């Protein structure tokens with residue numbers, strides 16, 4: 001399997017915030033944003049692996065800024081690292097100023113997807129070769145995040161989490 005660049009999985013979804021998608025403060029409902037991010041990230045993981053993909057975990061979500069009713073929201077997803085069958089996908093969320101068109105970063109998230117066959121069994125994915133400084137930074141930290149996610153899910157023993165132990169040495 002040939003290695004791929006993050007750019008090949010880049011997925012951009014732009015949509016409005018409508019009244020049915022808001023909370024009582026007239027800002028975007030958190031669950032709606034999670035769903036939009038999941039969709040964009042799933043397409044990104046599928047573009048990288050060219051396989052059926054399933055969400056294995058939501059590793060991190062930061063709702064740093066409220067997204068007001070009527071906003072134009074852009075969700076941008078890219079695979080940040082591929083392991084054997086799993087892929088970490090980084091999602092950046094932007095809102096666009098109506099008058100100037102300037103984009104402001106509102107939120108970000110990190111999801112993990114697993115490529116599977118038609119029976120749901122995990123299958124191998126191509127390697128990812130980061131290119132830009134930001135892609136290299138996200139790639140380097142991804143193993144630590146994978147170990148943390150597995151640890152929290154009870155799928156890894158603390159003594160096997162080498163990257164996390166190294167943080168405290």
Ligand SMILES: CC(C)(COP(=O)(O)OP(=O)(O)OC[C@H]1O[C@@H](n2cnc3c(N)ncnc32)[C@H](O)[C@@H]1OP(=O)(O)O)[C@@H](O)C(=O)NCCC(=O)NCCS
Nearest residue numbers: 054055056057083084085086112114122146149150153155
């Ligand atoms: C995701 C799923 C395929 C993993 O199955 P599994 O039996 O744990 O398979 P494995 O142990 O072989 O793990 C497969 C990969 O997923 C990774 N993984 C599993 N759980 C993970 C977690 N919580 N966080 C990070 N990575 C995880 C493993 O590390 C492994 O990665 P690697 O092959 O790249 O090293 C399985 O749990 C599943 O089908 N879950 C339901 C998915 C779904 O329906 N999602 C939508 C929810 S509504």
